[in-house]
Amino acid sequence: MKQVPEKLLQPYNAQEIEPGLYKTWEDSGYFNPDNLPGERKEAFTVVMPPPNANGSLHAGHALFVTIQDILIRYHRMNGKNALWLPGSDHAGFETQVVYEKKLEKEGRSRFDMKREDLYKEILDFTLSNKSFMEGQLRQLGASCDWSRSLFTLDERVIKTVYNTFSKLNEDGLLYRGKRIVNWCPKHQTSLSNLETSHVTRKDPFYYFKYGPFTIGTVRPETKFGDKYVVMHPDDARYKEFAHGQKITVEWINGPIEATIIKDETSDPEFGTGVMTITPWHSGVDFDIAKRHNLDMEQIIDERGKLLPVAGEFAGMNIKDARAKIVEKLESKGLLVKTDTEYSHEVSVCYKCEREIEPQVKAQWFVTMKPLAEKAVSALDKGEFRILTDQHEKVFRHWMGNVQDWNISRQIVWGIPIPAKICDACDKGFVDIAGEKASCESCGGQLRQEADTFDTWFSSGQWPLTTTGFPDGDDFKKFYPTAVMETAADILFFWVARMVMFGLYLTNEVPFKDIYLHGLVRDAHGKKMSKSKGNVISPLEVSNEYGTDALRMGLIVNNAPGVDMNLDPKKVGAYKKFANKIWNATRFVLEKTTDYEESDTAFTKEDQELYDAWIVVKNDITSDLENYRLHLASEKIYDYFWKTFCDSIIETRKTRILEDKEKTSAQKLLLILLREQLIVLHPFMPFITEEIWKDIKREDDEMLLVTRW
RNA sequence: GGGCGAUUAGCUCAGUUGGUAGAGCAGCGCAUUUACACUGCGAAGGUCGGGGGUUCGAAUCCCUCAUCGCCCACCA
Numbered sequence: 001m002k003q004v005p006e007k008l009l010q011p012y013n014a015q016e017i018e019p020g021l022y023k024t025w026e027d028s029g030y031f032n033p034d035n036l037p038g039e040r041k042e043a044f045t046v047v048m049p050p051p052n053a054n055g056s057l058h059a060g061h062a063l064f065v066t067i068q069d070i071l072i073r074y075h076r077m078n079g080k081n082a083l084w085l086p087g088s089d090h091a092g093f094e095t096q097v098v099y100e101k102k103l104e105k106e107g108r109s110r111f112d113m114k115r116e117d118l119y120k121e122i123l124d125f126t127l128s129n130k131s132f133m134e135g136q137l138r139q140l141g142a143s144c145d146w147s148r149s150l151f152t153l154d155e156r157v158i159k160t161v162y163n164t165f166s167k168l169n170e171d172g173l174l175y176r177g178k179r180i181v182n183w184c185p186k187h188q189t190s191l192s193n194l195e196t197s198h199v200t201r202k203d204p205f206y207y208f209k210y211g212p213f214t215i216g217t218v219r220p221e222t223k224f225g226d227k228y229v230v231m232h233p234d235d236a237r238y239k240e241f242a243h244g245q246k247i248t249v250e251w252i253n254g255p256i257e258a259t260i261i262k263d264e265t266s267d268p269e270f271g272t273g274v275m276t277i278t279p280w281h282s283g284v285d286f287d288i289a290k291r292h293n294l295d296m297e298q299i300i301d302e303r304g305k306l307l308p309v310a311g312e313f314a315g316m317n318i319k320d321a322r323a324k325i326v327e328k329l330e331s332k333g334l335l336v337k338t339d340t341e342y343s344h345e346v347s348v349c350y351k352c353e354r355e356i357e358p359q360v361k362a363q364w365f366v367t368m369k370p371l372a373e374k375a376v377s378a379l380d381k382g383e384f385r386i387l388t389d390q391h392e393k394v395f396r397h398w399m400g401n402v403q404d405w406n407i408s409r410q411i412v413w414g415i416p417i418p419a420k421i422c423d424a425c426d427k428g429f430v431d432i433a434g435e436k437a438s439c440e441s442c443g444g445q446l447r448q449e450a451d452t453f454d455t456w457f458s459s460g461q462w463p464l465t466t467t468g469f470p471d472g473d474d475f476k477k478f479y480p481t482a483v484m485e486t487a488a489d490i491l492f493f494w495v496a497r498m499v500m501f502g503l504y505l506t507n508e509v510p511f512k513d514i515y516l517h518g519l520v521r522d523a524h525g526k527k528m529s530k531s532k533g534n535v536i537s538p539l540e541v542s543n544e545y546g547t548d549a550l551r552m553g554l555i556v557n558n559a560p561g562v563d564m565n566l567d568p569k570k571v572g573a574y575k576k577f578a579n580k581i582w583n584a585t586r587f588v589l590e591k592t593t594d595y596e597e598s599d600t601a602f603t604k605e606d607q608e609l610y611d612a613w614i615v616v617k618n619d620i621t622s623d624l625e626n627y628r629l630h631l632a633s634e635k636i637y638d639y640f641w642k643t644f645c646d647s648i649i650e651t652r653k654t655r656i657l658e659d660k661e662k663t664s665a666q667k668l669l670l671i672l673l674r675e676q677l678i679v680l681h682p683f684m685p686f687i688t689e690e691i692w693k694d695i696k697r698e699d700d701e702m703l704l705v706t707r708w
Numbered sequence: 709g710g711g712c713g714a715u716u717a718g719c720u721c722a723g724u725u726g727g728u729a730g731a732g733c734a735g736c737g738c739a740u741u742u743a744c745a746c747u748g749c750g751a752a753g754g755u756c757g758g759g760g761g762u763u764c765g766a767a768u769c770c771c772u773c774a775u776c777g778c779c780c781a782c783c784a
Binding site for chain 1: 709710711713714719720722723732734743746748778779780782783784
């Protein structure tokens with residue numbers, strides 16, 4: 001007679017069991033595919049989106065851990081060479097912003113610090129958060145190969161990034177150019193378009209007399225340098241004026257000579273159809289000025305203050321200056337009217353929400369069009385898939401409209417751009433080895449480029465660096481990877497760039513499938529935010545209900561690509577499920593203490609039940625192969641509870657008590673429990689592994705590596 | 709300005725290739741020496757946003773209207 005383990009007499013307690021089990025798995029070495037038992041030919045590789053090493057894991061992290069861990073565990077059990085590559089992200093601008101906030105609280109400022117001191121401080125901060133973050137990944141059950149973990153500032157990463165930078169240069173896909181960039185006056189750096197967001201704002205729209213014209217503007221404070229007046233060439237109202245004609249107009253600080261420019265981008269329907277332009281501080285104006293080879297002059301400095309060109313207004317903050325300038329123009333009789341109902345979209349820094357001040361700056365740009373075309377063509381040819389169709393459409397749309405990418409950042413926390421700038425002619429030269437001394441163009445003295453890379457420039461090469469591109473063993477074995485699973489909101493930031501860089505450097509898309517998940521919201525579908533106070537910490541939920549329950553709460557019924565709600569009540573339901581599994585196990589073990597494994601045949605009815613289970617299992621397997629985790633998880637939950645517990649156990653119960661075809665019933669219960677534990681394991685790894693200890697046969701390995 | 713999506717039970721959401729609807733939570737009735745009250749049994753609850761079309765058959769495909777949301781974009 002076998003004994004029922006004592007532990008099963010108590011309700012299931014996840015907190016007691018989970019940490020120890022994780023350690024057992026980790027110590028087994030099976031997270032590393034090199035140690036996996038049995039012959040495994042095919043690789044299944046997932047590169048983990050490296051969490052930012054600047055804080056605690058949030059619900060979105062818990063979701064990706066759940067999805068990716070389910071996939072990895074399933075494929076590992078299914079005989080694949082399963083590799084999940086973890087990492088941690090220095091997260092350039094993101095982390096610098098976090099650290100600057102910390103400095104502010106301490107009454108310090110990055111602008112009073114030496115470059116190297118600031119870098120050192122952020123590095124220490126990041127490294128200490130890194131191990132904290134890794135502990136949280138372990139709590140969530142992530143079965144990733146820690147021996148291959150990579151940090152985004154590791155030497156290998158930098159080497160690859162530099163090589164790519166150099167290759168782009170050689171291939172003519174890199175240039176340093178004076179362009180209009182998104183300048184954040186608070187963070188004192190340029191930002192890519194993706195790092196700006198847009199808000200609708202209602203601002204007064206002023207009409208001013210400008211010589212014979214009336215011009216419209218919302219930004220009078222930029223108007224000091226406006227010596228060009230632009231209208232559409234076909235606008236009949238202004239046909240008496242010729243392109244290039246010069247007129248003298250009375251303006252803010254006295255008369256100026258203005259030149260008439262006819263340009264087709266001027267919209268005759270907008271305002272009066274006439275505008276003056278400020279090429280240094282507006283993208284549209286910059287393009288017009290470029291087209292006609294016009295002078296450009298900086299009016300506003302990097303901190304948002306007016307330069308000497310503003311005369312009496314010099315040194316004023318543009319916010320305060322606007323009203324004063326309007327006042328002055330009005331006193332000179334130049335204000336025609338003000339439209340107070342005008343509303344428009346303005347760009348703001350996505351971190352501090354300060355208005356972006358466009359500035360002309362020399363920055364490094366990557367020419368995107370050829371890279372994007374290659375990506376779209378690979379998609380057309382079916383070289384990779386994007387789940388869902390919706391995201392594929394969005395991906396195509398973005399690729400079709402992609403603009404050159406500003407990869408220069410004026411921040412310390414990042415990978416330095418390996419280049420030199422000429423003091424005399426301001427030209428930039430790629431210099432990986434750091435050996436260039438004088439300007440190739442004018443012979444002037446060179447100085448080190450002070451800017452760092454946009455963090456996504458290096459992240460975009462992450463599947464390459466983690467697998468050891470170009471000649472590492474892992475690269476041959478594990479690249480291209482199986483699936484990139486990440487948040488839909490970094491489709492452009494990250495996924496698109498990985499596709500492009502992968503194709504550019506290896507001629508292969510770095511992953512066969514792209515699986516995008518939506519935002520994790522609170523129980524009522526509200527976006528989580530500190531200010532709303534509705535942030536749900538996945539670690540706290542895990543502490544309360546167990547990680548297995550959290551994982552089920554995150555995956556059941558949550559369709560790919562769609563925003564989902566995390567409801568602690570729902571997680572509670574899966575805590576009950578864990579207990580249900582626990583108790584069913586106790587029952588099965590209690591009723592089979594006298595059962596000896598033998599060739600006992602099933603009765604016809606028991607065989608049918610078993611066959612019906614195989615149908616369910618195959619269905620779940622197919623769901624897992626096709627990323628329908630939300631359905632697979634629901635099906636195993638439903639089968640275990642409704643079919644196995646409520647129906648099969650209940651009906652076999654009396655047969656065992658009354659000793660009617662008892663051994664067939666016992667065999668069915670044991671086999672179904674065993675097989676369900678296998679199927680449940682990817683979803684609820686902890687409780688299943690714990691129970692497995694008491695169910696497994698002598699030769700069985702731990703459930704982690706038991707064959708599906 | 710351009711693009712994408714949503715609308716299904718009181719709430720939050722699933723519904724894989726078209727075969728007349730499911731889960732969790734909430735709520736209702738019954739059961740307490742039961743493997744499990746972190747339970748069981750039962751019942752209730754939806755004209756799948758409105759309208760039109762295709763089809764033997766539509767929550768699912770097409771058109772249209774309404775409402776809500778998201779993303780991209782150089783701010784006259």
